[in-house]
Amino acid sequence: MRLHRNLCFAVIDGLTLIFNEGHYADKVIQQLLKRDKRWGSRDRGFVAETTYDIVRWKRLYAEIAEVKEPFDRDNLWRLFAVWATLKGIKLPDWKYFENTPTRKIKGRFDELTKVRKLRESIPDWIDEVGLAELGEAKWTKEIAMQNEQAEVILRTNTLKTTKEDLQNILFDEGIETEAIKGYDSALKLKERANVFVTDAFKNGLFEVQDASSQLVAEFLDVKPGMKVVDTCAGAGGKTLHIASLMENKGQIIAMDIYESKLKKLKIRARRNGVHNIDMKVIESTKPIKKLYDKADRVLIDAPCSGLGVLRRNPDAKWKLEPEFLDRIRVTQQEVLQQYSRMVKPQGKLVYATCSVLPSENQNQVKAFLKSEGGANFTLVKDKKILAHENGYDGFYMALLERKA
Numbered sequence: 001m002r003l004h005r006n007l008c009f010a011v012i013d014g015l016t017l018i019f020n021e022g023h024y025a026d027k028v029i030q031q032l033l034k035r036d037k038r039w040g041s042r043d044r045g046f047v048a049e050t051t052y053d054i055v056r057w058k059r060l061y062a063e064i065a066e067v068k069e070p071f072d073r074d075n076l077w078r079l080f081a082v083w084a085t086l087k088g089i090k091l092p093d094w095k096y097f098e099n100t101p102t103r104k105i106k107g108r109f110d111e112l113t114k115v116r117k118l119r120e121s122i123p124d125w126i127d128e129v130g131l132a133e134l135g136e137a138k139w140t141k142e143i144a145m146q147n148e149q150a151e152v153i154l155r156t157n158t159l160k161t162t163k164e165d166l167q168n169i170l171f172d173e174g175i176e177t178e179a180i181k182g183y184d185s186a187l188k189l190k191e192r193a194n195v196f197v198t199d200a201f202k203n204g205l206f207e208v209q210d211a212s213s214q215l216v217a218e219f220l221d222v223k224p225g226m227k228v229v230d231t232c233a234g235a236g237g238k239t240l241h242i243a244s245l246m247e248n249k250g251q252i253i254a255m256d257i258y259e260s261k262l263k264k265l266k267i268r269a270r271r272n273g274v275h276n277i278d279m280k281v282i283e284s285t286k287p288i289k290k291l292y293d294k295a296d297r298v299l300i301d302a303p304c305s306g307l308g309v310l311r312r313n314p315d316a317k318w319k320l321e322p323e324f325l326d327r328i329r330v331t332q333q334e335v336l337q338q339y340s341r342m343v344k345p346q347g348k349l350v351y352a353t354c355s356v357l358p359s360e361n362q363n364q365v366k367a368f369l370k371s372e373g374g375a376n377f378t379l380v381k382d383k384k385i386l387a388h389e390n391g392y393d394g395f396y397m398a399l400l401e402r403k404a
């Protein structure tokens with residue numbers, strides 16, 4: 001591979017914003033990719049993937065390069081040189097790479113990667129939490145998998161097409177996909193591509209959604225005509241899936257504490273041809289209380305650490321803090337206690353997270369079932385998904401049923 005100066009500059013500029021100014025990596029990359037209209041898909045892929053790679057491996061590369069935060073531009077070029085050296089890419093004779101100690105880099109890599117938290121490039125505290133909660137064997141495999149690049153998975157919008165038709169339509173647009181056994185609506189891209197520019201996407205034939213995430217709406221066991229509340233709907237990845245499964249019949253109430261997220265859902269719902277969603281911003285307990293005992297189904301796709309989706313959000317490793325994890329566990333129990341009250345007798349509730357930590361998952365459900373608020377519920381089933389076991393994102397989902 002030959003390195004191109006303007007693409008490498010874009011990566012360094014992106015890293016400055018992400019590491020030194022606290023910007024989100026996905027937003028920065030979106031902006032970077034608009035920089036030069038002449039860039040082809042390879043160029044864009046290089047900028048996006050290299051930036052993500054260096055974000056993902058920040059701790060390891062910084063230890064190898066012997067640089068400390070806040071990184072100045074020279075430091076960022078040193079991280080870049082480590083990335084290129086370890087990838088076996090020949091460094092051009094630019095001034096930024098003068099005196100790069102190629103052999104030393106490889107030697108330090110061999111030495112440092114004997115230690116898990118350095119090899120997997122994670123903060124000490126995340127390594128400690130993962131180890132305490134999952135145990136040595138599982139955590140070691142899981143965190144390694146969480147550092148792999150995630151595949152691109154699509155969810156067919158069955159309101160508009162079938163999986164087989166979508167596969168053919170995408171093929172005609174130059175994108176090859178394959179079905180995934182056990183995931184009814186999922187298609188996996190054979191090669192990475194920007195699917196958002198396709199007509200199929202613009203016409204609402206699919207959404208990008210990880211395979212594990214696609215299991216959540218199915219777990220909720222919805223039927224056309226039901227009244228379903230999606231309490232933490234965000235931009236509505238799962239709301240749209242629920243609407244597909246309900247064949248646009250019945251009522252979905254999508255809630256979130258952020259109006260900005262629900263606005264995105266509105267745009268997506270229009271593209272998807274979904275007509276049965278009412279959106280409500282949670283500004284007080286009023287909209288919740290109004291729905292007490294009324295819903296056939298309630299989904300709580302709870303806010304969480306995101307420790308099951310680091311493959312997609314590698315910068316979360318550096319943004320997460322132990323105090324946030326403590327706070328979010330409290331919120332998780334609160335939303336379970338409060339939102340479960342919307343389930344009607346014999347109705348069902350799914351509690352889900354994109355975390356792999358039992359303290360955010362099964363332990364929350366256990367605590368709920370033991371509490372007064374949970375006394376009316378029974379656990380029907382739950383699913384603990386580890387990325388290293390199934391190849392897709394780490395997730396948890398529990399299906400609870402309300403007795404009379």
Ligand SMILES: C[S@@+](CC[C@H](N)C(=O)[O-])C[C@H]1O[C@@H](n2cnc3c(N)ncnc32)[C@H](O)[C@@H]1O
Nearest residue numbers: 231232233234235236237238256257301302303
């Ligand atoms: C895991 S994300 C939801 C993802 C979304 N369901 C999807 O499938 O795309 C969790 C959401 O919960 C929202 N949230 C956080 N605290 C909340 C609360 N107390 N009540 C309702 N929503 C909350 C966040 O704004 C965020 O959008």
